[in-house]
Amino acid sequence: MPLLQRLSLRLRIFLFFALIALGSSALVIIDLYLALQRIGFDALPHLVLFGGLTCFGILFLTGWVWQKFDVNVANPIEMIVKDVRSLVHAGAGQGLDQETGKYLGFLNPAIREISEALVEARNETDRQIAVAVNNANKQKRRLESVLKDLSQGVLICNLDHKILLYNHRALEILHVSGDLGLGRSLFSVVSAAPFHHALERLTRRFSEGRHKRHKEGLGQLVICATADGRHTLQGRMSLLLNEQETSATGFMITFDNVTRQLAENVERDRLLHNALVNLRDPAANLQATAEMLTGDFHLDSQTRHALEQMIAREAAALAKRITALDDTAHAMLANAWPMSDVYSSSLFNSVLRRNSAESLKITCEFIGEPIWLHCDSVTIVELVEFVLRKVAETTGLKAFQLQATETGRKVYIDLHWHGDEVPSVAQINSWLDEPLDRDLGEITGRDVLDRHKTDFWCTRVPQGTIHLRLPLAPARDHHTDEAREETQILPERLEFYDFDLMERTNLGSLEDTPLRELDFVVFDTETTGLDPSGGDEIISIAGVRIVNGRILSGEFFDQYVYPGRTIPPATTKIHHITDAMVANAPRIDAVLPKFQSFVSDAVLVAHNAAFDMKFLSLKEESTGIKFTNPVLDTVLLAAHLQGQNASLTLDALAEQFGIEILPDMRHTALGDTMATAEVFLRLVDLLEASGITTLRQAVEAENKIAAIRRQQARY
Amino acid sequence: MAHSVLVVDDEPSMSFVLEHLMKAQGYHVMTAPDGSSALSSTQEHHPDLVLLDLSQDDRSAYETCQTIRATAQTSDTKIIMISARSREIEIEKGLALGADTYLTKPFALEAVVKAVDALLTEPGSKNTHDMAFG
Numbered sequence: 001m002p003l004l005q006r007l008s009l010r011l012r013i014f015l016f017f018a019l020i021a022l023g024s025s026a027l028v029i030i031d032l033y034l035a036l037q038r039i040g041f042d043a044l045p046h047l048v049l050f051g052g053l054t055c056f057g058i059l060f061l062t063g064w065v066w067q068k069f070d071v072n073v074a075n076p077i078e079m080i081v082k083d084v085r086s087l088v089h090a091g092a093g094q095g096l097d098q099e100t101g102k103y104l105g106f107l108n109p110a111i112r113e114i115s116e117a118l119v120e121a122r123n124e125t126d127r128q129i130a131v132a133v134n135n136a137n138k139q140k141r142r143l144e145s146v147l148k149d150l151s152q153g154v155l156i157c158n159l160d161h162k163i164l165l166y167n168h169r170a171l172e173i174l175h176v177s178g179d180l181g182l183g184r185s186l187f188s189v190v191s192a193a194p195f196h197h198a199l200e201r202l203t204r205r206f207s208e209g210r211h212k213r214h215k216e217g218l219g220q221l222v223i224c225a226t227a228d229g230r231h232t233l234q235g236r237m238s239l240l241l242n243e244q245e246t247s248a249t250g251f252m253i254t255f256d257n258v259t260r261q262l263a264e265n266v267e268r269d270r271l272l273h274n275a276l277v278n279l280r281d282p283a284a285n286l287q288a289t290a291e292m293l294t295g296d297f298h299l300d301s302q303t304r305h306a307l308e309q310m311i312a313r314e315a316a317a318l319a320k321r322i323t324a325l326d327d328t329a330h331a332m333l334a335n336a337w338p339m340s341d342v343y344s345s346s347l348f349n350s351v352l353r354r355n356s357a358e359s360l361k362i363t364c365e366f367i368g369e370p371i372w373l374h375c376d377s378v379t380i381v382e383l384v385e386f387v388l389r390k391v392a393e394t395t396g397l398k399a400f401q402l403q404a405t406e407t408g409r410k411v412y413i414d415l416h417w418h419g420d421e422v423p424s425v426a427q428i429n430s431w432l433d434e435p436l437d438r439d440l441g442e443i444t445g446r447d448v449l450d451r452h453k454t455d456f457w458c459t460r461v462p463q464g465t466i467h468l469r470l471p472l473a474p475a476r477d478h479h480t481d482e483a484r485e486e487t488q489i490l491p492e493r494l495e496f497y498d499f500d501l502m503e504r505t506n507l508g509s510l511e512d513t514p515l516r517e518l519d520f521v522v523f524d525t526e527t528t529g530l531d532p533s534g535g536d537e538i539i540s541i542a543g544v545r546i547v548n549g550r551i552l553s554g555e556f557f558d559q560y561v562y563p564g565r566t567i568p569p570a571t572t573k574i575h576h577i578t579d580a581m582v583a584n585a586p587r588i589d590a591v592l593p594k595f596q597s598f599v600s601d602a603v604l605v606a607h608n609a610a611f612d613m614k615f616l617s618l619k620e621e622s623t624g625i626k627f628t629n630p631v632l633d634t635v636l637l638a639a640h641l642q643g644q645n646a647s648l649t650l651d652a653l654a655e656q657f658g659i660e661i662l663p664d665m666r667h668t669a670l671g672d673t674m675a676t677a678e679v680f681l682r683l684v685d686l687l688e689a690s691g692i693t694t695l696r697q698a699v700e701a702e703n704k705i706a707a708i709r710r711q712q713a714r715y
Numbered sequence: 716m717a718h719s720v721l722v723v724d725d726e727p728s729m730s731f732v733l734e735h736l737m738k739a740q741g742y743h744v745m746t747a748p749d750g751s752s753a754l755s756s757t758q759e760h761h762p763d764l765v766l767l768d769l770s771q772d773d774r775s776a777y778e779t780c781q782t783i784r785a786t787a788q789t790s791d792t793k794i795i796m797i798s799a800r801s802r803e804i805e806i807e808k809g810l811a812l813g814a815d816t817y818l819t820k821p822f823a824l825e826a827v828v829k830a831v832d833a834l835l836t837e838p839g840s841k842n843t844h845d846m847a848f849g
Contacts, residue, residue: 319821326801326819409803422785425778425812457777457808469811471804 009081010074017066024062025055072103080104080111087115149350151340151376153233153257156240158250161186161195169340173233173257174226181555183519183547184600190233194224195253202239203248211239222253234258260476275325282318286311341475342377344404344413345370350381351388351402362392364400371404372475373411379448380413380472382436386445387456387468388415390431395419406474413470422466423458510603510630511696515684518695519602520546520632522677523557523595524669525612526575528567532615537563539582540575541591542669543598544677546605549684551677557598558670560585575667592616592625599629603695607650607676609633630695634676636702636709637683641690644708650675657682718835719743721762723753723779725771733766736824740831750775754782757789764834766827768797770820777812784813793834797822 007015032051036044102108147154153170157163162183166174174180174189186195198220205211211218218239225232235255239248289310292299299307348366388400401416432445449455456470510518523543529536543557560577562585572578606612609631620626638648646652650672654661659678665671692698720742724730730746737744745760747753750769757765765783769776780796783789794816796809801819809817816830 316823319823322821425774425781429774453802454804455808457811459811471807 009078010070013069013074014066017062017069021059021062024058028054028058076104076108080108084111084115087118145350146378149378149381151256151378153235153253153255155186155253155255156250157186157253159199159248161192164250170255172340173231173255181545181547181598182552183545187227188597188600189227191225191227191229194222195237198222198237199239199251202237202251206239206241206248222255223258231257231259232262271325271328275329278321278325279318282314282321285314286318289314340377341372341374341477342380343370343372344411347373347375347377347381347384347413348402348404350377351385362388362398362400364388364402366403367401367416368403368405371406371411373404373406373413374473374475375452376448379436379443379451382443383445383448384413384415384470386434386436387431391415391417391423391468394423394427395421409474410471411474413472415468415470416461416465417467418464419466422460423468425457428456428458511699512694514693515687515695515698516549519600520605520677520680521599521602522546522551522605522673522680523599523612524606524672524676525615526577526667526669527571527615528563528565529571530611532611532618535565536615537561537565538588538615538619539563539567539577540669541595542673543595544670544673545602546677546681549681551674551681553674556670556673557595559591559594561591562587575669588619589623592619592623596625596627599627602629604629604631605634605676605680606631607634607672607679609635630699632680632695632698633702634680634683636705637687637698638679639705639709640701641683641686644705650679653679717741717743718763719745719760720831721745721747721753721756721760721765722768723747723750723765724768725749726768729768732824733768733827736827737766737831740828742831750779753779757783757792758786761789762792764793764795764831766795766797766831767814770797770799777808780809780814781812795827795830795834797827 028051032047036047147165147167150167150169153173154165154167155163155170156165163180163186164182166180166182171180180189186192202211202218202220205214206218218241220237221234222237223232223234233255235253238252240250240252241247242249289307293304293307293311345366348364352364384402391400392398395417397417397419399417403414403416405412405414429446432449435442435444436448437443452472454471456468458466458468461467521543523541525538525542526540527536527538538561540560541557542559545552545555560582562582564587567577567579567582604613604627610633613627613631616625616627634650634653635648638646638653642648651661651666653659654675657679659675659682661671661675665674687693687698687701692701720737722730722733722737722744724733724746725748730748734744734746745756745762747756750772753765753767756762767776767780769779776796776798780794783792783794794814795818796814796816797818797820798805798809799820806817806819815834818826818830
């Protein structure tokens with residue numbers, strides 16, 4: 001009965017009553033016809049009259065009952081159905097009024113109760129979702145903060161070796177050898193062979209089920225070199241499984257730069273060996289002399305005196321060698337810390353973030369200049385935060401100052417406060433025996449100090465304040481002001497991970513890959529003029545990556561280029577780049593290889609791409625760098641969507657899409673790149689809405705517009 | 716009147732040597748085997764100088780040093796810390812907590828004599844670590 005089911009309830013009931021009325025009338029007519037045959041056709045006029053009246057009566061009665069049924073039952077039921085539907089789908093239902101639903105018995109009140117219960121259940125679910133989302137966000141922030149402060153580098157990759165996550169430390173260790181970025185190949189930064197080998201072993205171990213009893217489970221030690229071969233990395237690769245633990249989805253690597261450590265191990269072995277040899281001699285002499293003196297040898301007084309002199313001499317020699325050993329050993333121990341350089345301001349900020357995370361109302365002012373130091377920032381942050389909390393609890397104070405000072409050999413972290421009583425050594429020792437944080441396991445403050453080969457103490461300083469002084473090692477590497485600026489430029493919340501990449505399979509043919517899944521590098525160049533063939537040159541080039549539909553603002557390329565000629569004042573007026581600004585910049589043949597490495601196999605996007613690509617192609621011969629990547633042009637794509645007559649300048653498109661370009665960033669390569677990237681993402685939305693979802697379709701649309709433009713240019 | 720020296724040492728042999736060394740220099744010598752008896756002895760007898768050698772228990776050595784320095788009646792007492800712990804951080808902590816001199820083991824007896832003489836005859840010389848003997 002599919003047709004009937006499609007009809008409304010009221011119509012179906014009407015048809016039902018109509019059927020009864022017509023059926024009954026038909027029966028009456030048949031009965032009268034049969035009666036007519038028995039009693040003869042003389043009775044026809046009477047039978048027609050009675051039959052007519054009866055049929056009319058049946059029709060009228062059925063019609064009346066139907067009308068009552070429709071008003072009081074069918075219509076209210078339909079209203080209730082509509083109401084329940086709107087409640088289920090739109091989350092709001094009115095319920096029937098008492099009058100309309102009075103003949104439905106308990107149905108109407110029951111529906112009302114169900115509505116109320118549903119609304120309440122929905123509200124409760126919403127509340128629980130809000131709490132869960134909040135918790136998830138908290139954990140996410142916590143994870144980000146831990147990853148950020150971790151002293152080891154962390155990378156997570158999918159099975160195609162594409163990077164899904166990296167932390168600050170990984171960036172620090174690996175940026176020396178190439179450009180690390182989300183969605184890019186791991187092997188652009190490290191040598192491939194050790195990882196292929198480890199991954200193969202792990203996947204085999206997993207597929208054969210041996211990982212369950214293997215002492216390393218799904219982990220494996222990996223030692224490899226950075227892509228440029230300058231650094232040695234030691235780490236651990238672990239296989240990551242899907243939720244059902246039935247197949248591998250990727251792998252995680254935690255690693256350290258052990259180049260220096262390896263050299264130090266060699267030096268330590270040498271020291272230990274020499275120490276043993278150097279101490280054996282005087283120790284043997286002392287032992288022999290003492291035995292001679294105390295044994296039963298009947299020595300005369302002259303011999304005894306000579307032996308006593310020898311003991312004094314050998315003891316002095318032993319003491320001297322121990323002292324010499326001491327100095328070397330201490331210098332070496334200080335160097336053996338497997339830690340990293342940290343800027344004191346970021347350390348203090350982490351302390352404060354932990355502090356606010358614990359919702360303590362402690363204020364902490366940072367005084368003095370920030371300094372680079374060498375430590376394991378995760379545990380030092382925990383320790384300083386812990387001690388801050390302890391001092392606050394003991395003294396009842398809420399206001400503190402944190403300062404880092406440098407003496408050349410050491411960096412001091414000083415916590416200052418105004419108070420009456422200096423915490424005693426005994427009290428500090430009792431703090432240090434407590435575990436720091438449940439997330440760090442049973443690690444105590446003493447463990448952290450021992451690991452850093454340091455200690456701390458409290459004293460009253462001449463200015464009347466009390467300070468708690470924690471000495472740490474100074475930075476190992478020379479960090480220039482430039483490096484500081486670089487650290488400050490980095491946005492607080494970089495895009496360090498994108499787990500959606502986990503689902504990606506090998507791209508294979510880019511053409512049929514949905515636009516959303518492609519990696520793009522949006523780029524822009526600033527030049528000395530508009531005539532690449534006439535000798536104009538690139539003076540600035542910038543690019544930014546888009547992965548999984550997100551602009552990775554932390555992964556950008558921005559480089560001035562020395563053009564080997566002067567910049568005409570007319571163009572300087574536009575981009576504000578002067579000869580002085582590019583005087584010390586690298587030449588294009590040094591910049592393009594780096595830019596190509598940054599671009600990798602991404603799709604190139606530019607506003608009026610033909611212009612920029614022309615400049616790049618003219619350099620192919622001299623630099624040997626050829627960009628064969630697919631190219632998309634935001635001008636052509638916008639023309640396809642909005643027509644040739646629309647205003648297609650970057651400013652016009654940005655304004656149309658509500659994208660703000662800061663005035664001082666407009667006509668800088670990086671500023672224009674960022675704006676183009678934003679415009680491009682909006683265009684991708686519109687392209688999808690118009691049915692263009694793959695790279696091939698986008699290129700085809702672009703080519704049509706380009707052909708039309710070429711035609712127009714001809715006339 | 717001869718200066719008084721309190722020898723605090725938890726090793727009997729070193730205590731024996733230091734006690735006789737100080738006596739040989741003409742000082743009035745008292746001894747204590749641990750931190751708490753050292754504190755009660757300083758409270759009671761107010762020695763001019765404490766030779767503090769608690770190598771077995773460095774926590775107690777730092778605590779004793781800090782307490783002697785922080786107690787009003789004994790805050791002027793000279794303190795020489797003697798320890799086998801020779802890391803720079805340990806020396807710095809000892810000096811920060813109030814020791815006038817920090818001597819690291821092994822040392823020549825002459826070094827102890829010189830350090831004690833220097834502190835008792837030149838009241839201005841505070842907070843030094845004689846690295847020549849360290």
